Amino acid sequence: KPGEIKEPQKYFAASLVTxxxxxxxxxxxxxxxxxxxGITAYGFISVGNQLAMLQDAATxxxxxxxxxxxxxxxxxxxxxxxxxxxxxxVFALALSQWHTGIVVGVIITLLVGAAGGAFAxxxxxxxxxxxxxxxxxxxxxxxxxxxxxxxxxxxxxxNSSFINAM
Numbered sequence: 001k002p003g004e005i006k007e008p009q010k011y012f013a014a015s016l017v018t019x020x021x022x023x024x025x026x027x028x029x030x031x032x033x034x035x036x037x038g039i040t041a042y043g044f045i046s047v048g049n050q051l052a053m054l055q056d057a058a059t060x061x062x063x064x065x066x067x068x069x070x071x072x073x074x075x076x077x078x079x080x081x082x083x084x085x086x087x088x089x090v091f092a093l094a095l096s097q098w099h100t101g102i103v104v105g106v107i108i109t110l111l112v113g114a115a116g117g118a119f120a121x122x123x124x125x126x127x128x129x130x131x132x133x134x135x136x137x138x139x140x141x142x143x144x145x146x147x148x149x150x151x152x153x154x155x156x157x158x159n160s161s162f163i164n165a166m
Contacts, residue, residue, distance in 0.1 A: 055166070070131075079120065079135040082142035087113040089146045092155040095163075102162060116142060 004066055017024065037044045063080050070077045087109045094105035123134040157163055 010063035041095075046064060075124070075131040077120070077131065077135045079116070079142060082139050082146065083113055083116050086116070086142040087148040089149050092157055093149065095160075096155065096158050102160070 035046075043049055044059070063084055067077060067080060088113045091105050091109040094100045094108050095102065100108065119122075120134045120138045123129045123137075124131050
């Protein structure tokens with residue numbers, strides 16, 4: 001009949017909210033936090049602070065994105081921490097000792113990180129080695145290489161306005 005609401009349409013909004021309750025709760029929670037901190041913490045909403053929060057989130061978010069893909073594939077990679085640390089050492093070496101420049105340093109760093117991950121993937125695919133074991137070995141190797149290259153001492157980057165802006 002005209003004007004009659006069919007059952008699926010009648011409850012569409014309710015089912016949409018029910019299916020996405022976690023996401024909605026997360027967005028509402030973040031919105032409330034922004035509101036509270038925006039009112040109570042001077043400078044929280046400033047552009048500089050927002051950029052700083054994005055930079056901090058990127059250092060965890062980028063590896064987390066890769067880990068999400070690995071977990072979706074029903075695998076595990078425990079080498080992510082040492083690989084991130086080792087690639088940071090490679091980047092610092094590329095800029096401070098090898099004098100490569102930022103673009104070449106980034107390319108070298110990405111290639112080294114990809115090579116480490118590809119090696120663990122090769123062990124997993126070619127020899128059917130459990131990913132936990134392959135990445136445990138990579139974890140140990142990357143951690144040892146990072147400590148060897150730095151002599152266990154923190155490395156600094158050369159003074160650069162571009163790096164400081166990042």
